[in-house]
Amino acid sequence: DDPLDPHAHTDDHVVDGALRPPTLAEFRGQPRVAEQLGLVLAAAQHRGAVPDHVLLSGPPGLGKTTLAMIIANEVGAPLRISSGPAIQHAGDLAAILSGLAEGEVFFLDEIHRMSRPAEEMLYLAMEDFRVDVIVGKGPGATEIPLEIPRFTLVGATTRAGLLPGPLRDRFGFTGQLDYYDAADLVGIVRRSAALLGVDVDGTSAEVIASRSRGTPRIANRLLRRVRDYALVKASGRVTPSVAAAALELYEVDELGLDRLDRAVLEAVCVRFGGGPVGLSTLAMSVGEETETVEEVAEPYLIRQGFLMRTPRGRVATPRAWRHLGLSIPPGRAD
Numbered sequence: 001d002d003p004l005d006p007h008a009h010t011d012d013h014v015v016d017g018a019l020r021p022p023t024l025a026e027f028r029g030q031p032r033v034a035e036q037l038g039l040v041l042a043a044a045q046h047r048g049a050v051p052d053h054v055l056l057s058g059p060p061g062l063g064k065t066t067l068a069m070i071i072a073n074e075v076g077a078p079l080r081i082s083s084g085p086a087i088q089h090a091g092d093l094a095a096i097l098s099g100l101a102e103g104e105v106f107f108l109d110e111i112h113r114m115s116r117p118a119e120e121m122l123y124l125a126m127e128d129f130r131v132d133v134i135v136g137k138g139p140g141a142t143e144i145p146l147e148i149p150r151f152t153l154v155g156a157t158t159r160a161g162l163l164p165g166p167l168r169d170r171f172g173f174t175g176q177l178d179y180y181d182a183a184d185l186v187g188i189v190r191r192s193a194a195l196l197g198v199d200v201d202g203t204s205a206e207v208i209a210s211r212s213r214g215t216p217r218i219a220n221r222l223l224r225r226v227r228d229y230a231l232v233k234a235s236g237r238v239t240p241s242v243a244a245a246a247l248e249l250y251e252v253d254e255l256g257l258d259r260l261d262r263a264v265l266e267a268v269c270v271r272f273g274g275g276p277v278g279l280s281t282l283a284m285s286v287g288e289e290t291e292t293v294e295e296v297a298e299p300y301l302i303r304q305g306f307l308m309r310t311p312r313g314r315v316a317t318p319r320a321w322r323h324l325g326l327s328i329p330p331g332r333a334d
């Protein structure tokens, strides 16, 4: 199992739940989104109304699910969880929506991967709290409008741009989650360490945080690997050098790049001479799904200035060669 894959579902996943901050006050980082969301919730409470629908976008592991749980917790409503790929037919969605309790929070992960008919049903449900259920078959089939309870939809997507405009427009609030800065990640690592009962000093927390690619899920996962390593090799004591040695063992470098990241960089720089190379060709050459390369590896590589997205494909920057310890080919130096 890849310790850095934010999609990986190991037994660690069970622990993940225990590490989720239960309230907005305990949610670290994303100050703007947290404040805006807090206002949406407080205003709804004032009006005695169900909060507006919320769209959360951003790379995996940044806290979208956590925020959905916080929303339900803050308004004291139950939470229902589903995902776009799980909703293949409009009927699946109708069944969920008509089964919601009044005021329930409905978290729909990967909302951009919902089927078209389900999406259209969702428009009406979000706006009028109604679904049209088709009864019967053939020419005798009729649409029967069905009222559903008022609910708050929390949609999550890796990129808001993947959503059709009409769907995006039906959200009252869109929160764009971005990679966490080092100080917030240090805070998250220390909080998680306390919850896991591990002693982690500030400097060791910094070592872990700086290699977590701005992502709390990865920070928590690396923390658990460091804990394991310390337990077996250092009688449980986490020091900065123990943390660094543990992360080295798991092939996480000083910038947080893992095996996949480096494979992608190497493919672009060496196999494709720096690019441009198309995404699917690139994914194939590192033996990964296109989606994993696009959503997990690439955003961080772009953000770190290693890779550029151009209309003709992905292009490496001089920094990429430098990081791999290779000399920059002539004509590629800036």
Ligand code: ADP
Binding pocket: 016, 017, 019, 020, 021, 026, 027, 028, 029, 059, 060, 061, 062, 063, 064, 065, 066, 067, 156, 188, 216, 217, 218, 220
């Ligand atoms: P997403 O839904 O965006 O993929 P999650 O909400 O599942 O991400 O978050 C992944 C993990 O990271 C959670 O288990 C949680 O413990 C941790 N986490 C995310 N955001 C925060 C935060 N702001 N503070 C503390 N922990 C966080």
